[in-house]
Amino acid sequence: MAAESQRKATVSSTVEDYLKVVLKIEDMKQRASTSRVARHLEVADATVTDMLRKLKKAGLLEYKPYYGATLTREGRRMAVRILRRHRLLEMFLHQVLGYGWEQVHQEAERLEHAVSDLFISRIDALLDFPSQDPHGEAIPDARGFRQVEDDLCLAEAEPGSYSVRKVTNSDPEFLAYLDRVGLRPATRLSLQEKAPFQGPLKLLPESGREPVYLGLEACRSIFVLPRKDRPPASASAPDGPASREAGTRGSRK
Amino acid sequence: MAAESQRKATVSSTVEDYLKVVLKIEDMKQRASTSRVARHLEVADATVTDMLRKLKKAGLLEYKPYYGATLTREGRRMAVRILRRHRLLEMFLHQVLGYGWEQVHQEAERLEHAVSDLFISRIDALLDFPSQDPHGEAIPDARGFRQVEDDLCLAEAEPGSYSVRKVTNSDPEFLAYLDRVGLRPATRLSLQEKAPFQGPLKLLPESGREPVYLGLEACRSIFVLPRKDRPPASASAPDGPASREAGTRGSRK
DNA sequence: GAAATTTATTAGACTGATCTAAAAATGAGG
DNA sequence: CCTCATTTTTAGATCAGTCTAATAAATTTC
Ligand SMILES: [Mn+2]
Ligand SMILES: [Mn+2]
Ligand SMILES: [Mn+2]
Ligand SMILES: [Mn+2]
Numbered sequence: 001m002a003a004e005s006q007r008k009a010t011v012s013s014t015v016e017d018y019l020k021v022v023l024k025i026e027d028m029k030q031r032a033s034t035s036r037v038a039r040h041l042e043v044a045d046a047t048v049t050d051m052l053r054k055l056k057k058a059g060l061l062e063y064k065p066y067y068g069a070t071l072t073r074e075g076r077r078m079a080v081r082i083l084r085r086h087r088l089l090e091m092f093l094h095q096v097l098g099y100g101w102e103q104v105h106q107e108a109e110r111l112e113h114a115v116s117d118l119f120i121s122r123i124d125a126l127l128d129f130p131s132q133d134p135h136g137e138a139i140p141d142a143r144g145f146r147q148v149e150d151d152l153c154l155a156e157a158e159p160g161s162y163s164v165r166k167v168t169n170s171d172p173e174f175l176a177y178l179d180r181v182g183l184r185p186a187t188r189l190s191l192q193e194k195a196p197f198q199g200p201l202k203l204l205p206e207s208g209r210e211p212v213y214l215g216l217e218a219c220r221s222i223f224v225l226p227r228k229d230r231p232p233a234s235a236s237a238p239d240g241p242a243s244r245e246a247g248t249r250g251s252r253k
Numbered sequence: 254m255a256a257e258s259q260r261k262a263t264v265s266s267t268v269e270d271y272l273k274v275v276l277k278i279e280d281m282k283q284r285a286s287t288s289r290v291a292r293h294l295e296v297a298d299a300t301v302t303d304m305l306r307k308l309k310k311a312g313l314l315e316y317k318p319y320y321g322a323t324l325t326r327e328g329r330r331m332a333v334r335i336l337r338r339h340r341l342l343e344m345f346l347h348q349v350l351g352y353g354w355e356q357v358h359q360e361a362e363r364l365e366h367a368v369s370d371l372f373i374s375r376i377d378a379l380l381d382f383p384s385q386d387p388h389g390e391a392i393p394d395a396r397g398f399r400q401v402e403d404d405l406c407l408a409e410a411e412p413g414s415y416s417v418r419k420v421t422n423s424d425p426e427f428l429a430y431l432d433r434v435g436l437r438p439a440t441r442l443s444l445q446e447k448a449p450f451q452g453p454l455k456l457l458p459e460s461g462r463e464p465v466y467l468g469l470e471a472c473r474s475i476f477v478l479p480r481k482d483r484p485p486a487s488a489s490a491p492d493g494p495a496s497r498e499a500g501t502r503g504s505r506k
Numbered sequence: 507g508a509a510a511t512t513t514a515t516t517a518g519a520c521t522g523a524t525c526t527a528a529a530a531a532t533g534a535g536g
Numbered sequence: 537c538c539t540c541a542t543t544t545t546t547a548g549a550t551c552a553g554t555c556t557a558a559t560a561a562a563t564t565t566c
Contacts, residue, residue, distance in 0.1 A: 012552075014553065033513080033514085034513075034514055034515085035513060035514075043553090043555090044555060044556080045513080045514065045515085046515070046555075046556080047553070049516085050515095050553085050554090051553080051554095065514075065561090066514060066515080066561060066562065093372075096379075097376070097379070098375060099371070099375075103371070106369075107368070107369055107371070110367045110368075111364075111367055113367070114364055114366070116359075116360055116363075118360070119346075119350065123350070126349075126350070265523090267522080267523065286544090287543075287544060287545085288543065296525090297524075298544065299525075299546080299547095300523070300524055300525075302544065302545055302546085303523085303524090304522095304523080304524095307522090318531090318544075318545075319531060319532065319544060319545080
């Protein structure tokens with residue numbers, strides 16, 4: 001063997017989307033099973049089985065029948081490349097063309113396959129090499145290097161002070177809602193209480209005065225960073241005086 | 254019949270390109286024959302025969318076997334829409350992302366199918382509703398209205414003073430060459446002589462001091478406007494104290 | 507640990523876009 | 537009007553991506 005290795009293998013936009021989904025699933029520390037991939041792409045399971053076999057043959061991922069897929073080095077490289085394009089495009093649409101954060105995803109989902117490398121490098125420079133997209137997600141750099149994301153899922157957070165790090169949901173309705181109640185990346189908020197039995201969280205975004213009650217499910221797509229807790233205050237507060245958190249310079253809006 | 258009429262018919266990018274080519278051929282006052290369409294798209298004739306039948310069935314063009322195609326109202330509407338997108342995108346790439354005029358076509362050829370109407374209207378506004386693309390071609394307006402283009406093919410022009418109106422050629426090499434010798438939209442030049450027997454034309458672009466000898470064939474893609482002939486003046490030096498050159502800010506490398 | 511449920515694969519088909527090779531129509535010239 | 541070169545269509549295939557229905561493997565439940 002050892003016959004592959006011609007760089008520049010060019011793949012269809014369909015393949016790019018499959019790879020991106022597998023990456024996303026792996027990032028969530030889940031198994032990229034046939035049905036999971038199928039759900040993300042909204043295609044039939046049988047279609048995925050087929051495609052995974054093809055992608056394995058193309059050397060882009062490992063595939064064990066009845067188990068699922070794992071990206072190879074090359075497959076991951078391609079997936080990260082598309083992820084970078086996607087997020088850079090979202091930032092471009094938001095910053096340069098004035099798209100709302102709930103509008104960017106859909107457009108980027110198509111453009112990521114259509115623009116050239118030149119286009120990407122031009123918008124990268126135009127945006128001054130941003131490190132995050134409008135949802136607060138990290139943009140891999142040109143060499144495919146990805147920032148570590150050490151944030152906390154709001155659904156698992158304890159009452160306290162936080163700031164919104166990212167929102168991993170692309171449903172326009174949902175995003176428009178968050179925007180309305182004043183929850184977007186960099187917003188500071190305090191989690192005031194969590195109702196028991198999968199109940200909603202009571203949040204106070206720094207912007208709006210009104211508290212917001214958000215269902216637990218919805219909170220799963222919001223990620224936050226703990227903040228050096230509010231003024232002296234009372235007991236509780238399981239914090240550490242903020243140690244980590246290097247990299248990730250914010251620049252957005 | 255009378256069963257069509259559901260607006261919003263969405264077509265593939267392949268279909269969009271077919272329609273655009275038929276429009277282009279019709280604009281050149283030629284018959285959109287199978288083989289001519291095939292040549293423009295670089296596909297086999299048989300492929301075109303097939304597609305033209307499909308497009309006829311879809312109501313986008315008339316198709317007479319052994320004769321060729323003619324756009325219907327609806328087909329023309331779609332074709333003009335893509336043409337608008339293409340040219341607006343070229344202008345955007347040139348003005349906003351600093352692409353050279355020889356680089357824009359290829360990228361626009363893909364993007365024209367991938368961007369949304371929102372994207373188009375945003376770049377249109379950003380560019381302040383331009384009426385021409387970087388090659389000097391008219392950009393149809395949002396309602397599909399197309400400016401009449403009353404220009405003259407340089408290949409058919411008599412010696413005299415002209416200004417370059419548009420260049421209808423998308424070969425990057427060729428465009429880069431024209432750029433180098435100082436021939437681009439809005440450039441003033443004098444056609445000094447035409448060699449007989451399909452010989453080259455001797456041109457003096459206002460910018461460069463050197464005369465340029467351009468083959469007749471090449472001149473077929475350059476269109477000019479006659480200018481109120483050079484000042485009284487003597488024989489040579491058809492200059493003007495540097496006035497021209499509005500639009501098209503150059504920035505490339 | 508067998509049955510029931512869930513998940514995955516196989517089989518068979520379809521659509522859109524393309525090709526090559528062969529057959530047929532067109533049109534120019536004699 | 538007949539012949540031949542050119543253009544076009546027809547026939548038959550392929551490839552990517554998708555589907556549904558049937559079958560089979562894996563996992564969960566009792
Ligand atoms: Mn997105
Ligand atoms: Mn996509
Ligand atoms: Mn063009
Ligand atoms: Mn195109």
